[in-house]
Amino acid sequence: MAAKTIISRPIYGTLSPQPGKHHLFIADAEGALAITDMAGKAPPGFFDGAEIVFIPGPEGKHIAALEALKPAQLHLPPSFASLLPRLRQTLTNAHMGLRLYLAGTEGLIGQAMQAALEAGIDHTSMQTEHRGSLARRMQCVHCKGITENVTTQPALCAHCGLLLLVRDHYSRRLAAFQGVCINAEDRSEIPPMEEAFP
Amino acid sequence: MSTGTTKLDVVVSDVVPVNDLVTRFHFRRRDGELLPTFSGGAHVVVEMRDGDRTRLNPYSLMGSPLDTREYTVSIRRDDVGRGGSLFMHRQVKPGLEMVISYPVNLFSLDLRAKKHLMLAGGIGITPFMAQTSQLAGAGGNFELHYTCRTASLGTYADVLRERYGNRIRLYHDDREERIELDRLLSSQPLGTHLYVCGPAGMINWVRDRAAALGWPSETVHFEHFAAPQPGAPFDVTLAVSGKTIRVGEQQSLLEAIEAAGVDPPYLCRGGVCGQCETNVISHDGKFIHNDHWLSEEDHRSGCKIMPCVSRFEGKSLVLER
Numbered sequence: 001m002a003a004k005t006i007i008s009r010p011i012y013g014t015l016s017p018q019p020g021k022h023h024l025f026i027a028d029a030e031g032a033l034a035i036t037d038m039a040g041k042a043p044p045g046f047f048d049g050a051e052i053v054f055i056p057g058p059e060g061k062h063i064a065a066l067e068a069l070k071p072a073q074l075h076l077p078p079s080f081a082s083l084l085p086r087l088r089q090t091l092t093n094a095h096m097g098l099r100l101y102l103a104g105t106e107g108l109i110g111q112a113m114q115a116a117l118e119a120g121i122d123h124t125s126m127q128t129e130h131r132g133s134l135a136r137r138m139q140c141v142h143c144k145g146i147t148e149n150v151t152t153q154p155a156l157c158a159h160c161g162l163l164l165l166v167r168d169h170y171s172r173r174l175a176a177f178q179g180v181c182i183n184a185e186d187r188s189e190i191p192p193m194e195e196a197f198p
Numbered sequence: 199m200s201t202g203t204t205k206l207d208v209v210v211s212d213v214v215p216v217n218d219l220v221t222r223f224h225f226r227r228r229d230g231e232l233l234p235t236f237s238g239g240a241h242v243v244v245e246m247r248d249g250d251r252t253r254l255n256p257y258s259l260m261g262s263p264l265d266t267r268e269y270t271v272s273i274r275r276d277d278v279g280r281g282g283s284l285f286m287h288r289q290v291k292p293g294l295e296m297v298i299s300y301p302v303n304l305f306s307l308d309l310r311a312k313k314h315l316m317l318a319g320g321i322g323i324t325p326f327m328a329q330t331s332q333l334a335g336a337g338g339n340f341e342l343h344y345t346c347r348t349a350s351l352g353t354y355a356d357v358l359r360e361r362y363g364n365r366i367r368l369y370h371d372d373r374e375e376r377i378e379l380d381r382l383l384s385s386q387p388l389g390t391h392l393y394v395c396g397p398a399g400m401i402n403w404v405r406d407r408a409a410a411l412g413w414p415s416e417t418v419h420f421e422h423f424a425a426p427q428p429g430a431p432f433d434v435t436l437a438v439s440g441k442t443i444r445v446g447e448q449q450s451l452l453e454a455i456e457a458a459g460v461d462p463p464y465l466c467r468g469g470v471c472g473q474c475e476t477n478v479i480s481h482d483g484k485f486i487h488n489d490h491w492l493s494e495e496d497h498r499s500g501c502k503i504m505p506c507v508s509r510f511e512g513k514s515l516v517l518e519r
Contacts, residue, residue, distance in 0.1 A: 020412025021384060094388040097412035120312040120389020125414030 005168040012109065012130035017042040021049065021097035024090065025071075026112045028055040028080070030132035031104025032062035038101075039069050047071045051090075053083055055108065080111050087112065091119035101127040107137045107148060110175035123172055134197040138166055139176040146176055153196035154182045163190065166197070206233065206242075210294045211268060220321065220353045221287055222260075222272045225298060233266040238329030239305035239393075239421070242269060243467060245297040246285045254453075255282040256423050256468050258324040258395075259301055260354075262331035269298070272353060274321040279425055280448050302465050305395065305421035307332065312389030314340040317377070317404055319396020323353055325421060326395065330362060343377055345369040345396070379404065383411050394420045423468030424488050426450035429509045436460060436519040437479050451505035460519055462505070469507035476503050476517050483512010 015038040017023075023046070025035055032054055039047070051073040056063055066074060077083035091098075100116055102109045109128050116126060135149040138157075145159025154163050157179060164179030171178065183189045212224035227233055236259055246253040257271035276283045290296070305325055307314060314333060316326050326342055333340045342365060346352035349370055358366045369375040383392070392413060394404045401420045408418045428448050435442045436455065445454040452474055455462055465471040469489030478501050487497045489504035496502045503510070503517070 018412065019410055022412075091388055095384060096386040096388060096390050096417070097384055098388055099412055099414075120310070122310075122414065122416045125416050 008170045008172075009168040010106070010110070010128075010170055010172075012128045014038075015101050015103055015127050015129045017046055018099040018127065020099035022094070023047075023050040023099050023101065024094075025050060025052040025054075025101045025103070026083075026087070026108070027052070027102070028104035028108040028132070029057045030062075031102075031108065031129070032056075032066055034103035034129040034131050035101070036062075036065050036069070051075075053077065053087070055079060055083065055104075080108060084111075084115060087115050088119075091116060091121075094119070099127070100125075101129075103129040104131055105133050105135065106130060107135065107175075110137060110170075110172070113172060114175040117172060136166060136197050137176045138164065138179040139171065139174050140164055140179050142181060146174075147179070150177075150179075151195055151197045152193045154191060154193060155179060204300045205245075205297050206300060208233075208269070208296055208298055210290055210292050210296060213290060213292055216272060216353055217351055219351060220272050220274050222270055223286065223290060225269045225271075225296065226267065228295065233269055234300055235263070235266060236269075236301035236328075237263055237303050237306055238332035239307060239325045240301040240303035240328070241305075241325075241423075241466070242271070242301050243299040244271070244286075246282055246289075248281070248285050248289065252453075253280070253282045253285065254467055255425075256466050258305075258328070258421075260324040260327035262335070263328055264331065264335050269301075272321070272324050272327075274353075276425070280428055282425075302471075304466055304471050305393070305419060307338075307393070308391045308417075308419070309338075311391035311417075312339065313387055313391070314338060315382075315386055315390050315392050316340060316342040317392070317394040317396070317400070318342065318344045319394075319400040320346060320351075321353065322394075322396030322400075322421075323355075323358075324395075326393070327354060327358075329393070330358065334362065341365050341367070343367045343369065343382065345371065345377060345400070348372045379407050380411065383408055383413065391417045391419065394418075395422070398422055398424070421470065422490060423466065423470065424490065424507045425468070426453075426507045427486075427488055427509065429486065430511060432483075432510050432512070432515065434510070435514070435516045437516050438519050445509070450507065451503070451509060455505060455519060462519055464506060467506045469504050472504075474504060474506050476505050476519055477501065478503055479516040479518050481510070481512065481515045483510055483515065485510055 015034050047069045050071040052071045053075045102112050135151050138147045138150045140157040143160035147158040162181045165182040167178045169178040207228045208225040209228050211226040214222040241256045241258045243254050243256050261270040273286050275287045401422050439460050443458045463473045465473040472491045486509040488507040
């Protein structure tokens, strides 16, 4: 897990069962393991009122482990974009007493949190646990384009092609780290690109 | 100097009895200027000069934050308290020059909320008078549930009903009307924030049920000014200023420290804001903690005290003041 460098750099915790009437889990990839680990600490019947939304990824791992928890509902959408309309609908119709648990990659946690913030849940009220890749969602501060799954430092903006320094400066509103041109003074200066967010 | 306690020189512009127990006081600036801006939920500390005794009591501002020509507070008469409310009811008349603090808000609205659910008990209605005015002016979404002993003691219930119609729900103790709290809390849309002001028992009940029903603590706001409780006199050594003082039966520890010429920071004088938190250097005896600020751990440790509301019984107490 990444160390806290500046105040906006998100820090993730460990999922723990909260009091509530309805428990909504959103996870991808290894995030499933955060849910199964938490299940060991949950009171009996906890998953009777739980809804798990899990993006399994290409290998389809961990699905059986989540089914074994016998949640009230289990959805397996193919991507975050495909689950977003349904998530927004759920949050719009939800009542106080819904608790949100986000687990998996930073991109997934950040984007689910973005939708939840819009629905009026304070970010400190959400349970989060980072598992898996450190790949970042990055916003180019110059063209405002978002580049997904950035693993290098510096990184190329997929939209305008500028070479960007991927900062720890994070925007919850955009669910993205900020990327700033690394060679604005002299574009011929090309620093080596290293694998920084595996 | 005491944080946030810059003073305002005011004159009492009106005194209006509201019902058998509650009287409203209006203050204007002596220089005729506008008063400082405040937000709904703010309070001022009113200085009451009563002979050789000075009381400093916090009261919620209940007027509209959109109108700062005057401040208004409504004070419930407490016949068995330490005398602050009786002083206000008996001695304070229009034209009297008084000193009040700048407004301080320890019970502010979280304007990110999608909806504001307010629960008031008795005189706990006063901060909601200002908050509802503030929200109504901005088209805010709110609902107020107000419990009072009887209709005649439902301070401002009529005003609120007239202003906001069915956004105000009234519950009268004498008619056995009770808030169906669990149902109310469970039927609120996501993004609702809860505000509760009233007797300690009501605040604890609402906080407990909200937590059990899955309301995150960030969404639950409460204000309860604990009036300093009288108690047996006790002696205190102030180590930093090198003074030994006696706290009288009707005096708070904070008032006794101030009377000795030491000026610790304070804001609310009601055990909620944390400003006057004081380290204990040594003690031989028992603390009577009455604040809502320190954790239970702090209370047990015997290392800290909130002198605005808490007392001590025993042989010796040395404070870092």
